[in-house]
Amino acid sequence: MKYVWVLAAMAVMPTPAVAQTRCFMDSLGNTSCREAQQDVVIEPTDSLATGxxxxxxxxxxxxxxTIRLTAADAGNTVAVSVGKRFAVELITVPSSGYDWADSDVPDFLVRSGNFSGPTLKNQLQTDSVEGEQWRVMTFIASEPGIGELVLVEGRAWESAVREYRVTITAR
Structure with a gap:
């Protein structure tokens, strides 16, 4: 038997493939349903990550x-080329007020962009801006140098809750 899998607030709920509605569960366990926009049928042997x-x-x-840094690169030393753009890709929850910001940027680095977007496909199919979002900050090394780039995540009205540190060597 095939099922339609619905991602809903950190829970995956199977419903029969013939279903014409999509149901969502909020953090209190309340369920609300609406007409399905697009059903995704996954065979029982498929994995959500690799299906x-x-x-x-x-x-x-x-x-x-040219270089994409992620949370896994925190604490590392990374070599970048002078004049080339590199990015730090982190996840945050802006709907709760959290966001990443510069804390300490070496003088030889220039911020060249700030981008955000959804982390899950179901966020593209709804009007929801809730949940985790990508925050991508791009930089260019204007000259050779070595220094620590420090970014902090928090709410504007509170102290930072997380730090991201990476040593940048620009050549």
Missing amino acids: PWSWSVAAPTPDDV
């Missing part, structure tokens, strides 16, 4: 970026 329809959306990083 025919991936739930993830890539970070909205510009095509001219």
Whole structure:
């Protein structure tokens, strides 16, 4: 038997493939349903991560970026080329007031862009801006140098809750 899998507030609920409605569960366990916009049928052997329809959306990083840094690169030393654009791709929850901001940027780095977008495909199919979002910050090394780039995540009215540190070596 085939099922339609509906991603709803961190829970995946199977419903029969013949269903014409999509149901969502809020954090209190209340369920609301509406007409389905698009059903995705996944065979029982398919994985949500590797199946025919991936739930993830890539970070909205510009095509001219030469190096993409992620949360996994925190604490590392990364070599970049002078004059080339690189990006730091992090996830935040702006609907709750959280966002990433510069804390300490070495003098040889120039901020060249700030981009955001959804992390999941179901965020593209609804008007929702809730949940995790990508924050992509791009920089260009204007001259050779070595320094630590520090970004902080938090709410404007509170202290930072997370830090992202990476040492940049520009050549």
